[in-house]
Amino acid sequence: MKLDQIHKVYFLGIGGIGMSALARWFKHNGKNVSGYDRTETALTKQLQAEGFDIHFEENLNLIDDxxxxxxxxxxVVYTPAIPKNHGEWMWFQLQGYTIMKRSQVLGVITQNMKSVAVAGTHGKTTTTSMIVHLLKSCGIDCTGFLGGISANYNTNMVLNENKDSIAVIEADEFDRSFLTLHPNIAVVTATDADHLDIYGDKSHLEESFRLFVKQIKENGKLFVKNEIAKGVVTDETLDVSLYGFKGEGISAxxxxxxxxxxxxxxxxGATNIEGIRLNVPGYHNVENMLAAISVTDLLGGDGEAIKTAVSSYRGVKRRFEYIIKTDALTYIDDYAHHPVEIEALLKSVRDLYPNKKITAIFQPHLFSRTRDFAAEFAESLSLADELIMLDIYPARELPMEGVTSEIILKDVKLEQKQIVAKEALVDTVLASKPEVLLTIGAGDIDKMVQPLKESLL
Incomplete structure (x- = not known):
């Protein structure tokens, strides 16, 4: 497929965070873009305000003439979340349209661009947004395909100014999507077991990351977290730099x-930048920023400009996002949905607020992930002082017998712990009189952020 031969692009699932980024890129590059999504959201409303034609009913008559x-x-671009019996999906197939998955399209778009791809079971959205912000701040033009909303740019698609800009891509391991990419520079942040409904076990997940690394272009470069390097790198000819908070390689x-x-x-080794100030908390974010600085330095960013850019980086919405920050109450919202992410979040919060009571609200994401990591979730959530749990957010899955939030809660080593319905959440939180409050999860817990904020202020 040649992009210059495409005049119109139709998205099945245009409201997804990755899909909407692609839609914005195509519109920015002169294509006629329209699409369908199942539900109206804040993101789809924003797209409509930007001029996108979107409908929310599975109806052939609503497809743009x-x-x-x-x-x-x-x-036609589709997300794997679209059911195989979806009426519009089936019609496009029967009519013989060119149909591609989002990941395939991303590969086509970036195949002739100099590219940076950031992969990892966690940290990739934040690290991608950091690289984009540092490059832009250093005067290096880039296109950023993000899996979250950058707080600096209020979008998931940071647009290029020139045709020969660098593409910075969040490389998603779900469904092995990142294997469509062939970057010049790659970053791998983490390979913790996840998406076991796709991979089966951690060894197959790691194998996928090894395949991704092998797709780095000739004379390319890999930056990889030092503690996972042995499981990722098998090609001794590859130019590899390690980074991490502790251990060998690039460090803080x-x-x-x-x-x-x-x-x-x-x-x-070659570059030394002193007194860097990162205003987005989290030890994991220090490591993410080490990778971002390394990429920017490799691409010619000036040390002082990098230092200034780091201090002005404001993060990604729902990644350690401060909702309320007063003397009486700190409220942080975070997308963490894996035990390792929750552990990193709670340890950072504990160090930042050592003398405050930490109340965590957690909504598990996916029945399969809850089943696979119930013990690990219980251990990481025990780092809070008080836990309020919501029911599991199913996303693409059907319920599994015996898999509920209770299988996590029963092993949490806290005296103050309970499961509540979303309808009772605000009253429950008010009754607990929190000092540091966290909402944690990748489901629809974000819809509770504004009601909680309004009730607490």
Whole structure:
């Protein structure tokens, strides 16, 4: 498929975070873009305000007539979340349209661009957004395909200014999507067991990451977290740099916490940047920023410009996002949905607020993930002082017998722990009188953020 031969692009699932980024890219590059999604959200409303034609009913009559009349010059992009018996999906197949998954399209778009791909079972959205922000701040033009909303740019699609810009891509391991990419530079942040409904076990997940790394272009570069390097890198000819908070490779020297910010020196052997201030908390974010600085340094970013850019980086919405920050109450919202992510979040919060009561609200995401990691979730959530759990958010899955939030809660080592319905959440939180409050999860717990904020202020 040649992009210059495509005039119209239709999205089945346009409201997804990755799909909407692609839709914005196509519109920015002069294509006629329209699409369908099952439900109206804040993101779809924003897309409509930007001029996208979107409908929310599975109805062939609502498909843009221009799409129906120009099959040869139309590309249909779909998300795997679309059911196979979806009426529009089936119609496009029967009519012989060019149909591609989002990941395949991303591979086509970036195949002739110099690209940076960020992969990892967690940390990839934040690290991708960090690289985009640092490059832009250093005057290096780039296109950013993000899996979250950047707080600096208020979008998931940071648009290029020139045709020869660098593509910075969040490389998703779900459904092995990242194997469509062939980057010049790659970052691998984590390979913890996840998506076991796809991979079966951790060994098959790691094998997928090894295949991803092998797709780095000739004379390319890999930055990989030092503690996972042995499981990822098998090609001894590949140019590899390790990074991490501790251990060998690129590291954060002279680390300290000053006024709830992380301050450190960056050292990679050739480049030394002193007194870097990261205002987005989380030890894991220090490691993510080490990778972002390394990529930017490799691409020619100036040390002082990098230092300034780090201090102005504001994060990704729903990644350690401060909702309320007063003397009486701190409220943080976070997308964490894996035990390792929750552990990193709670340890960072504990160090930042050592003398405060930490109340965590957690909504498990997926029945399969809850089943596979129930013991690990219980252990990580025990780092809070008080736990309020919601029912499991099913996403793409049907219920599984015996799999409920209770299988986590029963092993949480806290006296104050309970499961509540969403309808009772605000009253439950008010009754607990929190000092540091966290909402945690990748489901629809984000819909509770505004009601909680309004009730607590």
């Amino acid at each position: 221009k799409v129906k009349e120009d099959k040869e010059r139309t590309l 020297k002279n680390f300290r916490i000053e006024e709830a910010s992380f301050v450190f020196d960056y050292q990679n």
